[in-house]
């Protein structure tokens with residue numbers, strides 16, 4: 001039985017969907033068998049893509065690959081008000097967090113983390129890589145335990161990778177204890193330490209000993225002399241290709257002369273280092289020292305892609321001291337990659353979906369044979385979806401609807417010049433509004 005996207009409900013198993021538009025603008029019927037996309041033939045193996053046609057019902061429901069938020073901090077989410085509504089630069093936010101984070105219990109951190117995972121699922125973000133601090137105060141591993149528990153709660157809904165983000169002040173034994181809890185990656189922020197190169201080396205050594213990868217906050221500064229990316233590339237270039245080495249932020253690439261930029265990107269490409277760009281937090285946290293000609297603080301995205309470096313994106317902070325307005329919705333992040341990063345809308349969506357493969361998950365591009373993981377948005381095109389923030393969404397994993405989000409119709413008073421009160425057919429409520 002075929003179903004129209006309009007009628008989908010949470011929990012529903014989908015076998016066939018009619019009237020769906022693919023990102024390239026073609027209209028298609030989507031067939032799903034055993035959690036994977038098929039071409040709808042009864043007799044065997046997939047041969048191409050979902051069957052495209054010219055369905056006259058071709059509608060505004062667009063099928064998009066699911067988004068991946070590859071740089072989040074779900075242990076910090078929704079704390080901006082609790083922390084006293086702070087404002088300021090990265091350094092201000094770090095100082096605020098040191099003091100405020102010490103007051104948070106494991107239960108509070110777990111509740112915030114689950115709330116963000118819930119919001120992510122409804123937004124169609126089905127992959128999240130979250131960094132987690134070693135929290136100040138007694139029991140510094142409580143945040144990591146809280147997020148690991150949330151990871152298990154959302155298994156099969158949101159795939160969560162946990163990065164334990166130590167600092168210079170944390171001794172080796174504590175870091176080893178954290179990694180033994182079952183985290184996925186080693187994290188750190190070398191640009192905040194006295195010895196960035198030593199911090200990169202230390203993080204890489206922990207990763208090697210544990211047999212996992214690393215994802216570092218890298219060059220999150222407008223200081224052009226910060227090029228930790230090159231040291232990270234040098235330190236990890238001999239690692240097996242499957243071992244993750246990601247560089248988050250890379251803000252200082254935005255202020256490099258062309259030759260130094262090219263050298264850094266060539267080193268990253270050669271070493272297999274991926275870059276995770278976090279436009280919203282970087283727009284907010286950077287540039288407080290620049291009252292005029294404020295830098296956008298976003299690395300040059302086209303140069304990164306042209307150099308052959310894998311590029312993904314993150315929502316980074318969600319209503320915490322590092323960004324009071326983040327919401328973890330990768331549609332907002334993709335829109336900012338267009339507005340502030342000068343990517344095309346479709347390339348921007350490619351970037352916010354690229355994190356899925358960087359997290360080691362099978363691709364989900366809407367092609368036959370891919371897992372039936374996708375997001376349906378009520379939009380005519382990718383550009384329209386980003387422009388209007390795609391308020392209506394249906395999230396599908398392995399052929400099952402796992403979340404729906406629909407806006408309710410709102411009534412807007414009709415302007416007097418557009419619709420005179422005496423015009424027949426105006427609902428009573430609107431007529432009153434116009435007359436008022």
Ligand SMILES: [Zn+2]
Nearest residue numbers: 073131217316
């Ligand atoms: Zn971060």
